[in-house]
Amino acid sequence: MRSKFLACLFCMLFVGMGLLHAQPERYPKREFRGAWIQTVNGQFKGIPTEKLKQMLIDQLNSLQGAGINAIIFQVRPEADALYASQLEPWSRFLTGVQGKAPDPYWDPMAFMIEECHKRGMEFHAWINPYRVKTTLKSELSPIHLYNIHPDWFVTYGDQLYFDPALPESRRHICMVISDIVSRYDVDAIHMDDYFYPYPAKGKDFPDDASFARYGGGFSNRGDWRRSNVNILIKKIHETIHELKPWVKFGVSPFGIYRNQSSDPLGSKTNGLQNYDDLYADVLLWARNGWIDYNIPQIYWQIGHPVADYDTLVRWWAKNTENRPLFIGQSVMNTVQNADPQNPSINQLPRKMALQRAFQTIEGSCQWPASAVVENAGNYRDALITEYHKYPALPPVFDFMDNVAPDKVKKMKPVWTADGYILFWTAPKYKDEMNRAVQYVVYRFDSKEKVNIDDPSHIVAITRDSFYKLPYNDGKTKYRYVVTALDRIHNESKSKSKKVKL
Numbered sequence: 001m002r003s004k005f006l007a008c009l010f011c012m013l014f015v016g017m018g019l020l021h022a023q024p025e026r027y028p029k030r031e032f033r034g035a036w037i038q039t040v041n042g043q044f045k046g047i048p049t050e051k052l053k054q055m056l057i058d059q060l061n062s063l064q065g066a067g068i069n070a071i072i073f074q075v076r077p078e079a080d081a082l083y084a085s086q087l088e089p090w091s092r093f094l095t096g097v098q099g100k101a102p103d104p105y106w107d108p109m110a111f112m113i114e115e116c117h118k119r120g121m122e123f124h125a126w127i128n129p130y131r132v133k134t135t136l137k138s139e140l141s142p143i144h145l146y147n148i149h150p151d152w153f154v155t156y157g158d159q160l161y162f163d164p165a166l167p168e169s170r171r172h173i174c175m176v177i178s179d180i181v182s183r184y185d186v187d188a189i190h191m192d193d194y195f196y197p198y199p200a201k202g203k204d205f206p207d208d209a210s211f212a213r214y215g216g217g218f219s220n221r222g223d224w225r226r227s228n229v230n231i232l233i234k235k236i237h238e239t240i241h242e243l244k245p246w247v248k249f250g251v252s253p254f255g256i257y258r259n260q261s262s263d264p265l266g267s268k269t270n271g272l273q274n275y276d277d278l279y280a281d282v283l284l285w286a287r288n289g290w291i292d293y294n295i296p297q298i299y300w301q302i303g304h305p306v307a308d309y310d311t312l313v314r315w316w317a318k319n320t321e322n323r324p325l326f327i328g329q330s331v332m333n334t335v336q337n338a339d340p341q342n343p344s345i346n347q348l349p350r351k352m353a354l355q356r357a358f359q360t361i362e363g364s365c366q367w368p369a370s371a372v373v374e375n376a377g378n379y380r381d382a383l384i385t386e387y388h389k390y391p392a393l394p395p396v397f398d399f400m401d402n403v404a405p406d407k408v409k410k411m412k413p414v415w416t417a418d419g420y421i422l423f424w425t426a427p428k429y430k431d432e433m434n435r436a437v438q439y440v441v442y443r444f445d446s447k448e449k450v451n452i453d454d455p456s457h458i459v460a461i462t463r464d465s466f467y468k469l470p471y472n473d474g475k476t477k478y479r480y481v482v483t484a485l486d487r488i489h490n491e492s493k494s495k496s497k498k499v500k501l
Contacts, residue, residue: 024356029455031392032326032363034070034295035063035372036126036192036252039093040077040134043370046096049104056108057115062373064119066380067388069461071116072190072252072365075109076127076176078134079145079162083109083184087176089141099141113185120438120461122394124188124250125180129173129232131194133160145172154207157200164196164228164279165210173232174239181243187487188248189240193297195229195280198272225279230290237290246433246487248397250293252328252365253282255300255312257319267315271307286321292397294323295365299330301337302347309347310354317358324395327355327364335377346377352387362395390455393440394489404490405429405436408482413469413499420469422499424482427492436484440491441467446477452494457481474500 037059044052063071075082080091080098084107089099094108102108109125116123132146136158140146146153146160152172154163162169177189196205211221218224237249258266258275266273274280285291296316300307316325335346355361366372372380396402406427413422422441429435441460444450451457460467469480477500484492 024353027390027455028356028392029453030362030395032070032293032324032365032394033068033388033392034072034122034124034326034363034365035068035369036072036365036367037074037369038077038126039074039082039091040128042093045093049102049106052108053106053111056112059369059373060115060119060121062380063369064121066372066383067391068121068366068369068372069392069394070122070124070187070365071112071369072124072126073109073112074126074128075180076125077131078128078138079132080141083107083180085176085179087172087179088145089143092138098139099143109180109184117185117463120391120463122187123185124190124248125184125186126190126192127177127180128194129191130162130164130169131159131197132162136160154205156197156205157203159197161197163207163210164225164232165207165214170232170235174235177236178239178243181240181247186247188250188292189236190250190252192252193254193274193278193280195278196225197278199277222276222279226275226281229279230281230284233285234288234290237292244432246400248292248400249290250295251280251282251285251291252295252297253280254278255296255298255328256307257282257296257315268311269307283319283321286323289323289399291323292400293326294320295326295328297328297330297367299328299333299367301333302350303337303340309351313351313354313358313361317360320360322399324362324397325360327361328367329364330367331371331376331379335379348377348379348382348387363392391458391461392455393461393485393491396489396491398488398490401433401486401488401490403434403486405434405484405486405492407493408436408439408465408484408495411482411495411497413497418468420471420499420501422467422469422480422482422497424465424495426465427484432487434486436492437487438463438485438489439465440483440485442481442483442494444479444481446479446498448479450479450481450494450496452481452483452491461485469499469501471501476501 081088082091082094092098113123215224240247240249253274256269256271258273259269260266298312300309302309334348337347339345339350408424411424426436442457443459479498481494481496483494
């Protein structure tokens with residue numbers, strides 16, 4: 001018995017140590033570096049088309065400069081659309097009036113996909129599944145689904161929602177997602193923390209009639225509500241992957257799954273809970289493979305009395321359920337709170353060190369993107385000079401695809417009217433999952449050992465099959481290395497060429 005006990009103890013210790021890097025990478029080559037651009041706050045409402053396009057370009061340029069490699073852009077805040085949709089009306093958060101098309105006409109999602117991909121960034125289409133009105137004062141378009149099927153919706157507090165219990169609600173939401181995925185070159189579909197609504201004090205969600213009709217197999221209403229959301233999440237995942245198996249489905253839940261007071265396996269926290277209050281069983285979704293990544297919103301500071309950042313990061317790192325985990329960071333909370341062990345600085349250094357200490361944490365996402373752009377508390381400066389000093393490729397989702405594309409072909413430097421250009425040809429491919437969609441260009445001194453695991457040598461991540469060389473006087477020899485990436489960021493073997501610059 002004693003030997004079995006020691007063996008089990010050793011295994012537990014080994015697994016626990018496996019969560020941690022032996023030595024955290026200062027500059028990881030693979031890391032998710034996302035940023036959320038929200039529209040529900042009205043920051044783009046009523047802005048003329050060309051001015052808004054320029055605002056978005058300026059934001060993307062700033063975020064690209066800060067090392068961001070994924071943009072999560074809100075395209076469906078209130079069962080409406082910041083894209084051309086036949087299923088839902090144009091969003092009031094774009095034009096000021098729901099159902100009113102932009103004039104002059106443009107498609108913000110198509111525009112953002114093109115601009116993100118130009119910059120080597122992923123585009124994640126962020127939708128809110130159930131919410132229809134953020135306030136009852138807002139007016140719905142005459143063509144809104146509510147005016148056709150008002151019986152599909154419920155009012156709770158000052159907001160209007162799809163009834164999550166209805167098969168019709170789920171069918172419509174999946175139709176919307178199917179429409180987006182089939183018509184747009186998105187890299188992911190994303191949902192944030194709004195499932196069943198945040199509870200209003202003294203008010204229960206008004207689903208008595210639905211429970212009487214559909215809750216027959218459940219004695220506990222909480223279990224039934226969780227089941228309703230589970231069914232939707234599973235259907236969404238199936239809908240996406242049947243259409244395009246390379247498109248990811250991710251969620252960004254509230255930062256607490258369950259408190260220990262509710263579940264011994266929960267975190268040592270005392271706040272609102274995903275499982276019990278929002279009916280979102282995030283761990284089940286990950287365990288069953290219904291989501292492809294998870295970004296819990298850990299928007300509190302280290303030392304928070306109810307929801308300590310350090311406690312929650314460690315808890316999520318141990319409860320990934322074998323799905324990629326990224327940390328949702330609040331820029332403002334981070335810069336407005338001092339490091340408890342060094343009050344002269346903010347909490348960014350300690351938060352980044354903690355995030356990168358765990359092998360199971362593969363990156364982070366910044367909330368909101370505008371705070372990074374505005375360089376609140378020198379946050380953007382810190383990303384540029386230290387934490388995102390060198391480019392990073394997003395993690396490979398190897399459970400979706402782990403086969404790399406073939407090497408690039410016919411690599412050759414050529415003098416052109418536009419300068420000295422390194423050209424190459426895309427590798428052949430058998431199916432879309434194997435197609436090269438991006439290329440990584442590395443530069444090394446001529447006698448330097450080629451090490452493509454070192455991101456300091458990355459000079460470009462591009463969708464073009466060429467790269468303009470920085471010609472000087474033709475006296476210095478360099479080795480350029482090019483690899484191909486598929487849609488899941490599997491990287492091919494390298495092809496190299498020596499050039500004199």
